Amino acid sequence: MTSSYRDLSQLQRSLKEGQVTVSGLVRHYLKNIESSRDLNQYIEVYEEEALHAAAALDEKIKTGQPLGKLFGLILSHKDIISYKGHALTASSNILEGYTALFHATVIERALAEDAILIGRVQCDEFAMGSSNENSRYGPVRNPFDKERIPGGSSGASATSVASDTCWASLGTDTGGSVRQPAAFCGLVGFKPGYGRISRHGLIAYASSFDQAGFLTRSVYDAALLLEVAAGYDGHDASMGQATPEQYSQALDVPEKPRLAYLDLLHFKDAMDPAILKNYHETLESWKNKGFALDPVALDWLDYVIPAYYVMTTAEASSNLSRYDGIRYGYRADDATTLEQLYKRTRTRGFGTEVKRRILLGTYVLSAGFYDAYYQKAQKVRRLVRNRLDELFRQYDALVMPVSPTLPWKIGEKIDDPVSVYLADIFTVLANVAGLPGISLPTGVDARGLPIGTQLVGGQWKEQKLLRIAHALTLQE
DSSP: OOTTOSSHHHHHHHHHTTSSOHHHHHHHHHHHHHHTGGGOOEEEEOHHHHHHHHHHHHHHHHHTOOOOTTTTOEEEEETTBOOTTSBOOTTOGGGTTOBOOSOOHHHHHHHHTTOEEEEEEOOSGGGOOSSSOSSTTOOOOBTTBTTBOOOSSSHHHHHHHHTTSSSEEEEEOSSSTTHHHHHHTTOEEEEOOTTSBOOTTBOOSSTTTOOEEEEESSHHHHHHHHHHHBSOOTTOTTOOOOOOOOGGGGTTSOOOOEEEEEOGGGGGGGSOHHHHHHHHHHHHHHHHTTOEEEEEOOTTGGGHHHHHHHHHHHHHHHHGGGOSSSSSSOOOSSOSSHHHHHHHHHHHHSOHHHHHHHHHHHHHHSTTTIIIIIIHHHHHHHHHHHHHHHHTTTOSEEEEESOSSOOOBTTTTTTOHHHHHHTTTTTHHHHHHTOOEEEEEEEEOTTOOEEEEEEEOOTTOHHHHHHHHHHHHOOO
């Protein structure tokens, strides 16, 4: 029903012409949610609310009332993003029984423009993971191969779009958690630069890295969602003051960008051959379209992963200290002292990966190790940003693979966390530097597994990045 539409603008035209109805769309998605239960993606389906909102929107269309920019857009949202009056667990036992008290800004602004939320989808616990296996609800399955992971931590956000159970999904990206699952599921995954979208209402993992993002089928839809969500929010002190633009309206403005692409010679041994082949074919096809591409080495990229995990685990240790069983969420019922209550609640409430990162973060922040690890990682972060600022004075975007690997089989790396961390080597760069990044679907391997290619742009250059991505994805 929806696969024939290139982007939301085409769907909205059909809605206005009466060829389809919003209620029909919602019923279509609800049917697909039921038939795709084996993917293990939805935690909560807002059936009654979605149908009611759809009927009201159909009436607005029929009577010619003013419509929001997102009318007809049916959204799922990650179980990290607060939706008032509904459960919010971060896919963790520690938040068992918690109900959101307010809308996240990104949800509030989408609803104000006539978007409809159809359900809450799971994720890696507290967004800590790259496979969507670290969840109280069990692993999510990739719709292209149900024995494989969909990526993470926004894995179910990606599968919900790829399995046609919603039009788009709201996710979060701390180190690639929107772009990597988008690549593994054949979608566009867009992460704005830090401070472009409010973090208000997002459960914090690493506050100086976390960013809301979008999983869509087109660059246009990602641009439109950014257009709605961007802009100053007094609830988030880290917001930038840059004025948001009409991103979706300027995608077709002609661009003759200079693109740098990562030379993979240094990483060749770690790359899946299918990804390496697709990367070179993608670069060649873009050159044939008339885009100027120059190789860059970035031989310092090996230092980014260690610095990223030192900083994010430190912030996680601090942020997750609030979950103690005292005020909300899970509470151990067999403790007789306050110390026992803390220990037993947190031991039982948190999963293995979350506990691993809390311990790592506590260690690097402890006396005697703060200077050796955390402070040094912050210096690396500054140097990385300086190097990229210098690069973007010469080029309009940096092209890289999204991941060195294809989606692996469920359970294959569950006991090898370091190899999973290393799979983020190309995505964490944008988060460390606070820059916008977008993953574009660029092909499949011999088994039909999707492959993505990533572009990273300069600070506050979302418009330019989206315009380049749109041009690169236009059909001949």
